[in-house]
Amino acid sequence: MLDKxxxxxxxxxxxxxxxxxxIFFAQLLAILFALFVSSxxxxxxxxxxxxxxxxxxxxxxxxxxxxxxxxILLTPILITAVAAATAFRMGLWNIGIEGQFYLGTIAVxxxxxxxxxxxxxxxxxLVIVGIIGGALWALLPALAKAYANISEIIxxxxxNFIAILLxxxxxxxxxxxxxxxxxxxxxxxxxxxxxxxxxxxxxxxxFALIILGIYAIVSFYTQFSYETEMIGANSKVGPYIGVSAxxxxxxxxxxxxxxxxxxxxxxxxxxxxxxxxxxxxQFGIFGIIVAVLSRGSPLGILIGSVFIALVLNSGIxxxxxxxxxxxxxxxxxxxxLAVTCSEVLVRYKLVYVSQxxxxxxxxxxx
Amino acid sequence: MVSDLSAxxxxxxxxxxxxxxxxxxxxxxxxxxxxxxxxxxGENGAGKSTLMNILCGIYQPDNGxxxxxxxLVKFKTPQHSIALGIGMxxxxxxxxxTFTVAENLHLGWDKTPRFITNKKLLIRAKDLISKYDFNVSxxxxxxxxxIGEQQRVEILKALSRGANTLILDEPxxxxxxxxxxxxxxxxxxLAKNGYSIIIISHKLKEVVLHTDIISVLRKGKKVVTxxxxxxxxxxxxxxxxxxxxxxxxxxxxxxxxxxxVAEVRNICANNDKGMTVLNNISFKVxxxxxxxxxxxxxxxxRELSEVLSGIRKTTSxxxxxxxxxxxxxxxxxxxxxxxxxxxEDRIGSSxxxxxxxxxxxxxxxxxxxxxxxxxxxxxxxxxNFTNKLIKTAKVDSKDINIPVxxxxxxxxxxxxxxxxxxxxxxxxxxxxxxxxLDIAAMEDIRKIxxxxxxxxxxxxLISEELDEIFSLSDRVAVIFQxxxxxxxxxxxxxxxxxxxxxxxxxxxxx
Numbered sequence: 001m002l003d004k005x006x007x008x009x010x011x012x013x014x015x016x017x018x019x020x021x022x023i024f025f026a027q028l029l030a031i032l033f034a035l036f037v038s039s040x041x042x043x044x045x046x047x048x049x050x051x052x053x054x055x056x057x058x059x060x061x062x063x064x065x066x067x068x069x070x071x072i073l074l075t076p077i078l079i080t081a082v083a084a085a086t087a088f089r090m091g092l093w094n095i096g097i098e099g100q101f102y103l104g105t106i107a108v109x110x111x112x113x114x115x116x117x118x119x120x121x122x123x124x125x126l127v128i129v130g131i132i133g134g135a136l137w138a139l140l141p142a143l144a145k146a147y148a149n150i151s152e153i154i155x156x157x158x159x160n161f162i163a164i165l166l167x168x169x170x171x172x173x174x175x176x177x178x179x180x181x182x183x184x185x186x187x188x189x190x191x192x193x194x195x196x197x198x199x200x201x202x203x204x205x206x207f208a209l210i211i212l213g214i215y216a217i218v219s220f221y222t223q224f225s226y227e228t229e230m231i232g233a234n235s236k237v238g239p240y241i242g243v244s245a246x247x248x249x250x251x252x253x254x255x256x257x258x259x260x261x262x263x264x265x266x267x268x269x270x271x272x273x274x275x276x277x278x279x280x281x282q283f284g285i286f287g288i289i290v291a292v293l294s295r296g297s298p299l300g301i302l303i304g305s306v307f308i309a310l311v312l313n314s315g316i317x318x319x320x321x322x323x324x325x326x327x328x329x330x331x332x333x334x335x336x337l338a339v340t341c342s343e344v345l346v347r348y349k350l351v352y353v354s355q356x357x358x359x360x361x362x363x364x365x366x
Numbered sequence: 367m368v369s370d371l372s373a374x375x376x377x378x379x380x381x382x383x384x385x386x387x388x389x390x391x392x393x394x395x396x397x398x399x400x401x402x403x404x405x406x407x408g409e410n411g412a413g414k415s416t417l418m419n420i421l422c423g424i425y426q427p428d429n430g431x432x433x434x435x436x437x438l439v440k441f442k443t444p445q446h447s448i449a450l451g452i453g454m455x456x457x458x459x460x461x462x463x464t465f466t467v468a469e470n471l472h473l474g475w476d477k478t479p480r481f482i483t484n485k486k487l488l489i490r491a492k493d494l495i496s497k498y499d500f501n502v503s504x505x506x507x508x509x510x511x512x513i514g515e516q517q518r519v520e521i522l523k524a525l526s527r528g529a530n531t532l533i534l535d536e537p538x539x540x541x542x543x544x545x546x547x548x549x550x551x552x553x554x555x556l557a558k559n560g561y562s563i564i565i566i567s568h569k570l571k572e573v574v575l576h577t578d579i580i581s582v583l584r585k586g587k588k589v590v591t592x593x594x595x596x597x598x599x600x601x602x603x604x605x606x607x608x609x610x611x612x613x614x615x616x617x618x619x620x621x622x623x624x625x626x627v628a629e630v631r632n633i634c635a636n637n638d639k640g641m642t643v644l645n646n647i648s649f650k651v652x653x654x655x656x657x658x659x660x661x662x663x664x665x666x667x668r669e670l671s672e673v674l675s676g677i678r679k680t681t682s683x684x685x686x687x688x689x690x691x692x693x694x695x696x697x698x699x700x701x702x703x704x705x706x707x708x709x710e711d712r713i714g715s716s717x718x719x720x721x722x723x724x725x726x727x728x729x730x731x732x733x734x735x736x737x738x739x740x741x742x743x744x745x746x747x748x749x750n751f752t753n754k755l756i757k758t759a760k761v762d763s764k765d766i767n768i769p770v771x772x773x774x775x776x777x778x779x780x781x782x783x784x785x786x787x788x789x790x791x792x793x794x795x796x797x798x799x800x801x802x803l804d805i806a807a808m809e810d811i812r813k814i815x816x817x818x819x820x821x822x823x824x825x826x827l828i829s830e831e832l833d834e835i836f837s838l839s840d841r842v843a844v845i846f847q848x849x850x851x852x853x854x855x856x857x858x859x860x861x862x863x864x865x866x867x868x869x870x871x872x873x874x875x876x
Contacts, residue, residue: 221745223743233718237717240707241697241701241729
């Protein structure tokens with residue numbers, strides 16, 4: 001017995017294979033853990049955590065308005081998650097989803113405010129414009145990565161700040177709505193919008209599902225995705241199978257950026273309708289988190305996006321009952337941190353190594 | 367050249383070590399003494415490298431103890447063992463590829479002056495190189511060196527750290543016969559001066575010729591330790607693989623098909639540094655013929671194989687595969703003409719090691735039926751395909767969904783070999799096919815190559831093992847500094863002649 005208490009007799013080993021089931025339960029456990037810690041915090045703020053939790057869930061899932069809000073939050077997160085997952089498939093860390101999203105909205109605003117025509121036709125044009133906007137913002141990091149091996153992590157991240165400030169400048173500067181109709185400093189209303197379908201929930205929601213579906217089919221069943229995955233894991237495989245690794249890097253970054261730009265288009269034509277400061281609401285960041293946690297699995301992206309949308313929406317509800325914004329941010333962060341940690345921890349196991357017996361006893365839980 | 371300090375007696379007792387799924391070392395006890403060259407003999411996966419990694423402090427044993435000069439020690443990091451004079455030259459080099467030779471020698475140098483200039487580093491490196499008589503240029507980057515040259519840097523690095531117990535993991539795997547001979551002369555000199563030399567090997571001949579004591583490992587256990595004078599190749603072979611080796615004579619049906627599967631005319635090509643490494647090379651390979659290319663590593667073999675498979679561009683000349691001109695086309699076109707390619711650094715350049723086995727097994731046929739069609743890829747069919755492939759290739763794996771990196775080196779090699787043999791309908795390029803493999807696996811691979819030849823596939827065999835070249839090839843060519851020196855019918859070629867040409871002796875020496 002004493003032998004088991006000695007830390008020298010325990011070793012950490014990495015697991016060869018971790019089943020999807022194990023990962024799922026580990027993440028579930030992590031969420032429960034985070035909720036438990038959160039309830040302590042809520043208790044300390046003098047509120048009843050159980051009551052509050054019930055209220056948050058009820059107002060999100062139990063009402064028409066709640067579901068409508070959930071869908072509105074879910075739409076952009078789903079699309080940005082697919083954008084991020086597309087780049088991750090090749091091992092490219094496109095942290096610039098946020099910036100590409102912003103550029104999508106800028107492009108859509110610039111064109112949308114200066115074009116006239118039937119709603120349907122213009123929306124199709126705006127989809128293309130949004131995609132091009134996002135893709136162009138990813139072009140520079142893509143070229144730098146492909147031809148000079150400059151880390152895309154830094155370049156895409158830095159371009160986010162430029163994009164954010166560019167929107168800020170445009171919204172309070174050249175594009176500012178002088179009629180005073182907008183509440184904040186924002187551009188004039190874009191007169192073309194995605195039709196609404198479920199209350200305020202627009203058909204962009206279906207866009208998101210279709211994009212996820214396309215992503216699933218492409219990533220499972222195409223040679224293009226196969227090549228991308230293999231070259232991403234070892235660029236030397238590229239010349240071996242006759243596919244240029246640098247061209248593929250550029251293409252994947254452009255697709256990833258384009259999808260992020262499309263998310264911006266959907267958000268502005270479906271929900272916000274004006275270019276304004278902070279228009280992305282950090283959807284780009286949440287998309288990256290979902291893509292990482294789901295490891296690019298389409299079903300994982302769906303579940304992860306719903307989960308984050310739920311947490312965000314509950315946060316809004318919690319604020320309305322008096323919990324401070326900072327507490328809500330803390331709770332959101334805590335849940336995401338716990339899930340991320342579980343994702344890493346599940347890949348290790350503790351092994352008991354007895355000094356008396358030569359064989360290894362595996363303390364393996366799967 | 368060496369200090370007269372003698373190495374300590376090292377004793378490892380009851381060492382056990384396991385990894386997920388395997389017991390690599392099982393209660394191994396072994397002693398190493400100064401003034402001796404001690405061989406650790408065993409097949410791939412016998413546990414030789416693991417045992418030595420434990421002695422170097424890279425792995426910690428699960429059980430057992432190590433004592434140096436009868437004092438119990440515990441090596442928690444490689445620094446501990448280096449401090450006691452134990453240095454290792456690994457089979458897979460531990461060099462920083464973007465640093466120069468001098469900088470790599472300097473890494474881990476415990477007496478580094480506080481202020482060091484590049485010039486001082488170069489001087490120290492040059493001193494070391496001349497002291498041990500190794501031929502490497504000090505200011506080249508490691509990534510520009512051939513594998514043979516990189517190994518010389520590794521050995522030098524261990525010596526420069528004051529190692530007096532020197533462990534070499536498969537040191538001759540990358541050397542030519544001549545270089546190996548030189549290496550053993552150096553090692554013998556060191557041993558005479560009190561160094562303790564440990565050689566991991568599976569080459570019976572060199573072990574019997576050059577060592578004092580031999581320990582045989584099999585499947586993680588030590589079988590025996592005995593004086594080399596008491597051993598002969600045959601009995602050692604039996605101990606090593608647990609059965610008698612049948613040395614096969616290959617029966618080659620003599621048939622020369624007139625069809626030419628590869629025709630190379632006056633090709634020149636540059637290496638990664640942009641220097642000309644291939645110089646006006648021309649040859650033809652007929653269907654059903656093995657053309658062996660002998661030469662010291664680093665004389666353009668890698669570049670030649672890459673040019674011939676569409677991976678590297680030529681600067682002039684033309685290449686026809688299966689009668690189709692493919693000069694400077696991408697490897698896709700070469701594949702279409704039925705070309706298989708087993709590159710020098712096969713694990714590094716033809717596998718994505720973090721990806722599952724079935725994706726790696728599909729690498730050559732993902733875009734042809736039944737695995738793929740019209741741009742689509744069918745994972746389930748790829749898995750079925752892989753299950754069949756690993757059965758024929760005798761790849762030891764229960765799960766084809768785990769990363770290919772989890773397979774042992776031998777299994778990865780077999781996977782690649784069989785993957786390439788399948789698609790080599792007309793022409794196969796193999797570079798160092800048996801490097802790093804044990805005897806049984808070598809025999810397997812040689813037999814596969816002969817079978818393929820007898821089926822009418824033309825094979826370009828690039829190898830540094832002259833025995834291999836002579837036993838397999840129909841014709842033998844010698845490459846030296848990017849030029850083909852001469853081509854012989856294998857029956858007419860003489861070993862000494864080839865040896866001279868490999869060393870660059872004049873073309874018309876015959």
